Amino acid sequence: MDSEHDFIIVGGGTSGLVVAARLTEDPNTSVLVVEAGTEHTNDPRIRTPAFWLSVLGSPDFDWAYKTVPQKGLDGKVIPLSQGKLIGGSSAINGLAFVANSKAAVDAWGAFGNPGWDWETLGPYYKRFHTLAHPSDAAGKHLRLSYVDESVRGCDGPIKASFPEESKDPLPNAWVDTIGALGFPASGDPFSGKFSGGYVNALSVDPESRTRSDAATAYFEPAKSRPNLHVVTSALAEKILFDTAGASPKAVGVQIQKDGKTVTLAAKKEVILAAGVFGSPKLLELSGVGNRELLEKLNIPVVVDNPNVGENLQDHPVSSVSFEVEEGVKTIDALTRQDPEAVGAAMQEYMTNKSGPFAVGNFTGSLLPVADFVGPDGKSTLDQVIKQITASNPSPSSGDFTPHHTEFVHSVLANRAEGAGNLFMYAACANVNPDSVGADIIVKDASPANFVTICAALCYPLSRGSAHITSSNAADLSVIDPRYLEHPLDLEVQARLLRYAETIVRTEPLSKFIKRGGRRNAGAPADLGDLDVAKQYSKLSALSCWHPTSTCAMLPRERGGVVDARLHVHGVEGLRIVDSSIIPLATRGNTQTTVYAVAERAADLIKKEYGIGN
Numbered sequence: 368m369d370s371e372h373d374f375i376i377v378g379g380g381t382s383g384l385v386v387a388a389r390l391t392e393d394p395n396t397s398v399l400v401v402e403a404g405t406e407h408t409n410d411p412r413i414r415t416p417a418f419w420l421s422v423l424g425s426p427d428f429d430w431a432y433k434t435v436p437q438k439g440l441d442g443k444v445i446p447l448s449q450g451k452l453i454g455g456s457s458a459i460n461g462l463a464f465v466a467n468s469k470a471a472v473d474a475w476g477a478f479g480n481p482g483w484d485w486e487t488l489g490p491y492y493k494r495f496h497t498l499a500h501p502s503d504a505a506g507k508h509l510r511l512s513y514v515d516e517s518v519r520g521c522d523g524p525i526k527a528s529f530p531e532e533s534k535d536p537l538p539n540a541w542v543d544t545i546g547a548l549g550f551p552a553s554g555d556p557f558s559g560k561f562s563g564g565y566v567n568a569l570s571v572d573p574e575s576r577t578r579s580d581a582a583t584a585y586f587e588p589a590k591s592r593p594n595l596h597v598v599t600s601a602l603a604e605k606i607l608f609d610t611a612g613a614s615p616k617a618v619g620v621q622i623q624k625d626g627k628t629v630t631l632a633a634k635k636e637v638i639l640a641a642g643v644f645g646s647p648k649l650l651e652l653s654g655v656g657n658r659e660l661l662e663k664l665n666i667p668v669v670v671d672n673p674n675v676g677e678n679l680q681d682h683p684v685s686s687v688s689f690e691v692e693e694g695v696k697t698i699d700a701l702t703r704q705d706p707e708a709v710g711a712a713m714q715e716y717m718t719n720k721s722g723p724f725a726v727g728n729f730t731g732s733l734l735p736v737a738d739f740v741g742p743d744g745k746s747t748l749d750q751v752i753k754q755i756t757a758s759n760p761s762p763s764s765g766d767f768t769p770h771h772t773e774f775v776h777s778v779l780a781n782r783a784e785g786a787g788n789l790f791m792y793a794a795c796a797n798v799n800p801d802s803v804g805a806d807i808i809v810k811d812a813s814p815a816n817f818v819t820i821c822a823a824l825c826y827p828l829s830r831g832s833a834h835i836t837s838s839n840a841a842d843l844s845v846i847d848p849r850y851l852e853h854p855l856d857l858e859v860q861a862r863l864l865r866y867a868e869t870i871v872r873t874e875p876l877s878k879f880i881k882r883g884g885r886r887n888a889g890a891p892a893d894l895g896d897l898d899v900a901k902q903y904s905k906l907s908a909l910s911c912w913h914p915t916s917t918c919a920m921l922p923r924e925r926g927g928v929v930d931a932r933l934h935v936h937g938v939e940g941l942r943i944v945d946s947s948i949i950p951l952a953t954r955g956n957t958q959t960t961v962y963a964v965a966e967r968a969a970d971l972i973k974k975e976y977g978i979g980n
């Protein structure tokens with residue numbers, strides 16, 4: 368072996384850097400982090416909050432995956448970014464900072480993971496962040512009275528804040544409109560019990576108004592520790608096993624660095640934090656996966672587990688844009704690269720750390736499907752489920768399916784739980800982007816301004832896969848999320864999206880929408896008809912970039928890859944700590960759950976090895 372450490376962490380992204388920073392708090396514990404990308408911590412494209420779309424698709428920052436043609440979307444191919452740099456996806460994400468729901472996290476335990484519930488994970492959501500309080504003016508303007516200090520972090524590394532906005536009328540019109548429709552914010556999302564409309568916090572440092580990510584919050588303060596080593600531009604090719612004992616034991620990692628093959632020894636454990644596509648890929652390349660696939664690729668089988676790379680869940684998002692009244696300010700001019708608008712925004716950001724470059728430009732909500740919780744809601748939902756069950760046996764199979772289905776049905780029937788994430792941004796959408804990057808926003812020369820309402824399905828029943836197609840670590844996996852393939856997903860997505868028609872006709876937002884105004888290219892004039900809404904939901908679907916669950920924490924017979932202590936089933940000395948272990952799609956955005964899981968993983972590891980005692 369070329370070097371030896373207590374722990375080797377594969378992936379210097381969101382979860383990997385949390386675990387690396389926590390384990391090396393003990394000076395006697397040595398950690399080596401292997402990262403395929405490079406460091407871009409001071410790059411303004413990473414640090415400036417609104418610039419994140421501009422780096423998507425660039426090989427310097429992004430693995431730039433694309434799905435296979437999606438059957439549920441009439442063959443559409445969906446671009447799917449994943450961070451490839453120090454900080455991983457936390458360095459290129461959309462900064463939305465929203466916690467998971469208590470019901471979803473409690474379900475992890477009920478699925479067969481003892482010790483995983485909101486009571487246990489809730490404190491970790493607090494541990495990793497510090498929320499700055501908005502000024503009185505912004506708090507009032509953005510309707511932030513829902514913030515509950517008792518559930519928020521006050522000394523964690525990630526800095527979160529609200530936009531310091533007190534003039535733009537669109538965010539509060541959104542929140543007030545959702546409230547007027549009967550869905551006011553019911554609490555703080557970090558309480559685990561939230562639904563309604565809101566302006567969410569962002570992972571933005573309130574002082575510098577720059578992105579706060581795993582690189583700045585966890586890596587920067589730890590990087591001078593002599594016991595923390597990081598190697599970048601290093602592609603992990605496989606995990607090395609000692610197969611002499613009763614069960615195989617991970618003892619190191621083989622990497623490719625500067626054109627050379629290097630082997631690294633782990634005295635205690637190999638920890639995978641390579642993300643939702645990187646971690647299952649590395650297991651398969653190393654002989655842990657479906658025997659049939661591995662034998663076909665001439666990879667010696669170490670553990671036959673067909674669950675590796677399965678169970679992929681992601682939030683599909685469909686959207687429709689509405690032209691706004693003359694004079695209503697949006698960021699369309701910025702996305703059209705109008706020199707005057709860009710200059711003014713840059714000036715405002717440089718001088719006051721404010722304006723459109725300082726924020727994420729989204730306002731959100733977590734809502735039930737209105738059709739299922741209204742006066743005839745229960746019978747409508749029962750009828751929909753009955754029809755679907757009778758005519759379409761579930762396309763997802765395996766022992767997890769009944770538990771998953773039961774959970775999703777219970778959420779759809781519950782007014783207090785959000786089944787959909789409806790959010791708005793102030794620009795026109797391009798629902799058929801040619802590439803992975805910023806072209807999801809329209810850049811044509813049209814002078815009109817728009818708002819776009821997006822509907823993302825929180826708990827898809829469609830579960831897909833990510834698998835290798837060769838034994839070469841440089842090849843990207845084949846990704847099939849099976850978006851909207853389950854008929855209930857399409858039914859829910861279409862009903863969520865058509866609710867946009869109700870939202871734009873309700874005051875106060877209606878005042879800003881131009882009557883008879885234009886919509887984005889391809890959008891129907893009215894989404895009221897459910898069949899029209901279904902067809903357009905498919906046409907406009909994209910990814911919300913929240914894939915999870917390809918190495919799910921579940922009992923092996925239920926589709927699991929890791930156990931409740933995050934050990935890979937059937938192997939010793941190997942753990943996974945990233946988004947791939949989350950067994951159920953998160954309600955809303957994923958980063959907070961990834962941070963919370965990684966913090967808990969670090970505690971589990973420390974306890975197991977008596978680190979820091």
Ligand SMILES: Cc1cc2nc3c(=O)[nH]c(=O)nc-3n(C[C@H](O)[C@H](O)[C@H](O)COP(=O)(O)OP(=O)(O)OC[C@H]3O[C@@H](n4cnc5c(N)ncnc54)[C@H](O)[C@@H]3O)c2cc1C
Pocket residue numbers: 377378379380381382383401402403404423448449450451452453454455456457459460461462463464465601602603604640641642643645646649911912913914945946947956957958959961
């Ligand atoms: C474009 C985008 C927008 C998003 N927006 C939001 C948002 O607004 N709010 C939110 O909450 N969440 C958002 N997310 C999701 C969230 O950021 C991710 O779920 C989370 O960061 C994933 O963390 P992770 O540790 O699992 O993986 P990552 O942070 O992706 O880390 C994995 C790391 O492993 C490295 N790696 C992979 N394979 C190898 C290998 N073989 N060898 C060496 N290194 C390897 C990668 O380069 C990467 O650095 C977004 C994600 C993306 C991509």
